Amino acid sequence: MKSIKNKVAIVGIGLSGFSKDCKKTELRMACEAIKDALDDAGLTPRDIDGMIKQTDDSADEHAITSAMGMPNLTFYGETRWAGAPCGMVMQAATGVAAGACHTAVIYRAVNGGSGLRSTPSMRSSGQLSTADLLHWAFHSPFGLMTEQGAVAMLAERYMYEYDIKKDQFGPITVTCRQNGAKNPNSAYFKKPITMKDYKESKMVTDPLRALDCYEKFDAAAAFIVTTPERAKYLNHPPVMILGAAQGSVPETENMCGYYRDDVTGLPEMAVMGKRLFKMAGVKPKDIKFAQLDDAYTPLVPMQLEALGFCKKGKGVNFCGDGKKIKAGGRLPVNTAGGSLGEGHIHGMNHVIEAVHQIRGTATLQVKNAKIGLVATGAGGPAGGLILGR
Amino acid sequence: MEYVKGVPLLRPYIDYDNQEFWLAHREEKLVFQKCTYCGKIIHRPKPMCPACLSTDMEWIESTGLGTIYSWTTFVYDRAAYPGIRVPYIVVLVEMSEGVRLVSNIEDVTSEEMYIGMPVEVFFDKVSDDLTLPKFRKRKVKK
Amino acid sequence: MTVNYNKNEMIPAPVVDPDSKAFWDAVQNQELVFQKCGDCGRLRHPPRPVCPKCRSLNIEWEPSSGKGTIYSKTIYRKSPHPGMKAPFTVVLVELDEGLKLISNMVDIKNDDIKIGMQVEVVFDNLTDDLNLPKFRKVD
Numbered sequence: 001m002k003s004i005k006n007k008v009a010i011v012g013i014g015l016s017g018f019s020k021d022c023k024k025t026e027l028r029m030a031c032e033a034i035k036d037a038l039d040d041a042g043l044t045p046r047d048i049d050g051m052i053k054q055t056d057d058s059a060d061e062h063a064i065t066s067a068m069g070m071p072n073l074t075f076y077g078e079t080r081w082a083g084a085p086c087g088m089v090m091q092a093a094t095g096v097a098a099g100a101c102h103t104a105v106i107y108r109a110v111n112g113g114s115g116l117r118s119t120p121s122m123r124s125s126g127q128l129s130t131a132d133l134l135h136w137a138f139h140s141p142f143g144l145m146t147e148q149g150a151v152a153m154l155a156e157r158y159m160y161e162y163d164i165k166k167d168q169f170g171p172i173t174v175t176c177r178q179n180g181a182k183n184p185n186s187a188y189f190k191k192p193i194t195m196k197d198y199k200e201s202k203m204v205t206d207p208l209r210a211l212d213c214y215e216k217f218d219a220a221a222a223f224i225v226t227t228p229e230r231a232k233y234l235n236h237p238p239v240m241i242l243g244a245a246q247g248s249v250p251e252t253e254n255m256c257g258y259y260r261d262d263v264t265g266l267p268e269m270a271v272m273g274k275r276l277f278k279m280a281g282v283k284p285k286d287i288k289f290a291q292l293d294d295a296y297t298p299l300v301p302m303q304l305e306a307l308g309f310c311k312k313g314k315g316v317n318f319c320g321d322g323k324k325i326k327a328g329g330r331l332p333v334n335t336a337g338g339s340l341g342e343g344h345i346h347g348m349n350h351v352i353e354a355v356h357q358i359r360g361t362a363t364l365q366v367k368n369a370k371i372g373l374v375a376t377g378a379g380g381p382a383g384g385l386i387l388g389r
Numbered sequence: 390m391e392y393v394k395g396v397p398l399l400r401p402y403i404d405y406d407n408q409e410f411w412l413a414h415r416e417e418k419l420v421f422q423k424c425t426y427c428g429k430i431i432h433r434p435k436p437m438c439p440a441c442l443s444t445d446m447e448w449i450e451s452t453g454l455g456t457i458y459s460w461t462t463f464v465y466d467r468a469a470y471p472g473i474r475v476p477y478i479v480v481l482v483e484m485s486e487g488v489r490l491v492s493n494i495e496d497v498t499s500e501e502m503y504i505g506m507p508v509e510v511f512f513d514k515v516s517d518d519l520t521l522p523k524f525r526k527r528k529v530k531k
Numbered sequence: 532m533t534v535n536y537n538k539n540e541m542i543p544a545p546v547v548d549p550d551s552k553a554f555w556d557a558v559q560n561q562e563l564v565f566q567k568c569g570d571c572g573r574l575r576h577p578p579r580p581v582c583p584k585c586r587s588l589n590i591e592w593e594p595s596s597g598k599g600t601i602y603s604k605t606i607y608r609k610s611p612h613p614g615m616k617a618p619f620t621v622v623l624v625e626l627d628e629g630l631k632l633i634s635n636m637v638d639i640k641n642d643d644i645k646i647g648m649q650v651e652v653v654f655d656n657l658t659d660d661l662n663l664p665k666f667r668k669v670d
Contacts, residue, residue, distance in 0.1 A: 025404045028436030028444070035442050045442070069439030137546045138577045141663055142635050143534065144621040145543065145611045152605035153623055160603070160646045206606040250583055258623050258631050259576060263603060 003279045008093040009231040009238030010387065012041025012224035013352045018187035018217040018343030021114035029220035030059035030109035031067050037222040042235040043103065045070040048224075050095045050104025052088040054346075055080035059109050075101035081254060082293070083246055083272070083377025084108075085347040086385045090244035092225045102226060108348050109220035148213055148296070150256040152205035155298035158264040159207060162313035166207065169297035170198040171322035172333075173211050173340050176294055179327065180337025183363045187217060187343040212297040214344040221348035223355070239358045242371070243280030243386035247272025254380045264313075266299070269306035269375060272382040277308070280386040282371065284308045287386070289357050289366045290331055291350035293378035294338040303378050304331075327364040335364045347376030347383075354387050390493050390513070390523075396472035398519060407434035409448045414520040417512040419451040421488055432488035453510035454527065455484040462499040482508055482524055494524045501526075533620050533636045533644070540614040542657055551578045553592050561654040563595040563664050565630055576630040597652035598669070599626035606641050620644050624666055635665050643668075 014036025016022070016029060024032075038044060045068045051061050055078045065073050075095045079087040085108070092104035144150065158164065174193055181192035193211065201211035231238035247268040251259045260267070277283060284307060292303045301315020309331060310318040319325055325333040336342045336353035343349065356362040357369040366372075371388040392398065403411050410432075413420040422431040426443035437444055459481045463469040469477075480494045494508065508524040515521055536542055547555045554577075557564040566575050568582035569589025581588060602625040610617035620641045624632050636644055637653055650666035657663060 023405060025406050025436060028406055031437040032444065035437065045439075067435040067437045067439060068442060137548070137551055139621075139633050140543045140612075141545045142621050142633050143543070143607060143610070143612060143615045143619055144605075144633055149605050149607060149611065149621060153603045153621065156605055157603035157623070157646065203606075203608050205608065206604075208605075258633060263623065263631070 004090075004093050004097040004244060005242055005279055005281070006240055007097040007228070008225050008241045009228050010089070010223055010225050010241065010351075010355050011231050011234045011236065011238055012037040012039075012043060012222075013355050014038075014040060014220075014222040015185065015345075015349055015352050016218075016220045017185060018219050018345070019113060020217065022111075022218040023114075024218070025059075026057065026109040026111055026220070027059040027063050027067065029111075029218070030057070030064060030107050030222070033109060033220040033222040034064065034068065034105055034107055037105065037107075037224045040235065041224050041226075042233075043224060046072060047103050048105050049073055050075040050092055050101030052076065052092045052095075052104060052106045053078045054084045054088060054108050057108055057110070059107070064107075075104065079246070081377055081381040082295070082346065083268075083381045083383030085351050085376045086244060086374055086383030087246045087377075087381075089223060089225065089241065089351065089385055090246065090383070093241050093244055096225055096227055103224060103230065104226070105222055105224050107220070107222040108346060110345060111218045112216035112344065113218040115216075146205070147255045148208060149205045150254070151296040151298060152208045153258070154256060154263060154302075155207055155296070158298060158302065161264045162316070164316050167195075167199055168316050169207075169212055169301075169319075170195050172294065172297040172300045172319050172325070174198060175319075175322040175325055176334050176338045176341030178322075178341070179335055179364055180341025180343075183336045183342055186337045186341060187215070188337060188341055208296060208298075211340075214295045214339040217343045217345065219343055219345040219349075221345050221352060223348075223351060236359055237389070239355045239387050240389060241385060242282070242388045243276045243278075243384070245272045245275040245279065245384050247275070247382035247384070252381055256380075264302075266302045266306045266378055266382065268380070269303055269378055269382040269384075272375075272384045273307040276373075276384045276386055280388075282386065286371055287331065287373045288369045289335060289354070289372040290333050291335070291338065291354050291372070291374045292333055293347055293350070293376050294334055294340045295344065295378070297340070299378035300325075300333065303375050307373070307375065307384075327366060332364075332366050335362055335366060347374075350374050350376060351385065354385070358387050358389060390477050390495060391474040392515060393472050393474055398472060398516060399470060400519060406436045410434050413448070413450075414512060414522055417520070419453055419510050419522045420448040421451055421484075421486055422446050423449045430486045430488055432484075432490060449486075451510070452485045455482040455490070455508055455510075455524070457481070457494075457502070457504055457506040457508060458483040458489055459504060460494070460502050462502075478502060480508070480524060490522075492521075492523050494526070497526055533639060533641055535616040535619070536657065537614050537616055540612075542614040542661065543612050544661055550580050554578050557592065558654070558662050558664055559660070561662060563597050563652050564592040565595055565628065567591045567593040574628055574630055576632060593628075595630075595652070596627045599624045599632075599650055599666075601625075601644060601646050601648045601650060601666075602631060603646060604644055622650075622666065624650060632664070634663075637665050637667050639668055
């Protein structure tokens, strides 16, 4: 199979802080993140000829090209759902690898904290998509109308099936918060938590405690991808895209998938992972760090299983007391904190931290971090990247 | 221009990027965004200067003087918004500051309209809480 | 009841589309029915226009046994909707036909609902034109 392996590099990254109310429009946040990514790379708006947006974002292509004076945009695309950060990188990369564009920007800007944005499940047309419609028809009348509840339902059966005890997801959020506490850009900088804090955290949708779930923030992020040839002349050593994939299977829904035989894992992540590892030509044991979707703690062990880092049902054992997934462990996870320990911008910050690790500029730098994995959108259509030098 | 009573007014969408523009109308002022760094005058309001990417913006009061760059007349009520009685004229004004603005023109029929017509701003208090900048034909001293 | 509704507020009603209309019409008549492929006979839920097994567009509707077991559950400690009072439990029921359905339980305390518990369908008459299929513990 022809693939995009080693044909495209991530050369620029931009990430805002995490605020509960930044008093800026999503358009402004997007422009600032893109400018940061351009400055990071050593490029100008004139260099950008490709742009990929997340479907739900309010800041759209032409508003950004007007605000930033981008006269050469000739390729644009979009994707949605929780796996979008990696999916958008893949779309941009396919554009670059195919020669449809030369240098593309990927961005997200979300007023999640101040809540100024429109209803996320509405498409820009104001119409519900068919997948949303199924969800609203068969779940909402029974009160199942939040992501939190959707994941809780999955987690409850997962715990039952694999004999996972109460509070065993705790070390995941504790590890993310300890990592984030060392990251100056984190909303939780210098605010680590312990298992005691976790156990005292209130139950929100059983079996999930408040500390199992991400908080909402205003935040924005952007990345720039280009050809390896152009990357040579830019500010940083290129971070090569070795593999990229999205994943969806029958009965995949946003954060759940109840109408299949087994509701204890993430088959969309498994189908994504299979393609991802094949494209990159590597195995889970070759991966030096992983930035995993930690919007909700149970998703982390389920991803470790789906991606082949451990056997089905052994993800919680793998996370254990946090030793293996800490910086310095067998597989450091979410080294900047992720959604639970840095802040939630829908997995965009996970890609940025992976770039930092490969460049060698991370706050919690993993030794010999020459190849790493990013997974976003665990419990919904998934997205993944394998990045390397 | 005649608004139809009972039909809700269309209101501007005010956000952090454009609020100075809209709020100035209450004081009967037409203002434009100016990049503090490179001096570029910008309309419509933007979060970032498209010339130099600065986010430092100030607001300058317009002379209110301009010329008609283009225009159109809305004649068919089904094609237009029902809250405004047809026919009405929408103009694209080129302001003396060099930016363009969409607005309406009053006291002029479409037969009298022409590109290049000198115009000046006035403020139309459409309702208690909505004032809009509109234009009239301007006499030019020879 | 495990769900107490706030009758002064709108109750979240199902969004019905042409694919799901027969399901909800049956529920209003206090019947639980599932989509069945008119060619290969495979049962499916939620309703969709195509059979995922044989890709047939022919659809029949089969009455459900109404009997099943609790497959999973979650308790909402804070209500996501003003029409429903927290805490309440959402259950995922696995019916004897092998299909799964999201629902609520009646006549049981939240903490007494267990995975594996045997249940049967009942119809909760919320308003004149809204019934919802819910479940009751079978002894």
